[in-house]
Amino acid sequence: MSLNGFATLNYFVDDVAAAAAWYERFLGVAPYYRVDGPDGRPAYLEFRIGDMEDELGFIDRRFAPAGAAAGPGGAVMHWHVDDLEGTLARLVELGATVYEPITPHSEAFVTASVVDPFGNVLGIMNNPHYAEIAEKIAAAGVVVG
Template identity: 70%
Template sequence: MSLRGFATLNIWADDVEAATKWYAEFLGVEAYFMRPGPDGRPAYTEFRIGDYQAELGIIDRRFGPPNAATGPGGVVMHWYVDDLDATVKRLLALGATEYQPITPHGDEGFITASVVDPFGNVLGVMKNPHYEEILAALKGS
């Protein structure tokens, strides 16, 4: 067995409704799924985004693992973006804060950056020539 591909990325928020609105504004799409918690407030929402309609889920922090980190850190999932500079500027304008600045890695075109969203989650974005090559090959371009 091996990892076959990214399927769902879950992030946490104390206020799922506010986080859902923020991500809808950033992504330009509405969440397609919502499950209410016992109090009737959204406990889980989900977006489908990107070339492969990957799932981004927002879970009420109350339902998170008991030993979950309370601050940014751990694994950083980097989403491929077409325009890294514009994406980072937009995230910052929407209230995210810089976590890692725009950083080139070597001279092959791999460039990353990450921010902390207003809900305490690290969101990585990147330019990735490998992603572009695979996408073009799959589309037959």
């Protein structure tokens, strides 16, 4: 048994519609999937983004497991970006706050992270391994989506 790959990253938020609007502005794409709660408000919205159409979802915090922490902390999932400095600047411009500044871990791997306006950590990085795999998939003619 092994992990086969990233499937969906979910964030718990107090206002799903506001979080979706903020991320739509940042990502430049609208959510493709929506589930409404019993009150008619969105309980879950999901985006497909990036080379592999990875899924980024937002769940109304009222559906979080008992004892789930609110606010930043725990693991950080990093998204590969081509322009780390520019992406970090754009996130801050949109209202995110720096959680971890641009941090080189080696000559090739550099990370940063922010806390979005909804209290979730969003990691970004320049990852040559990701770029290599994406290039191999493109060269093989694999079409995602």
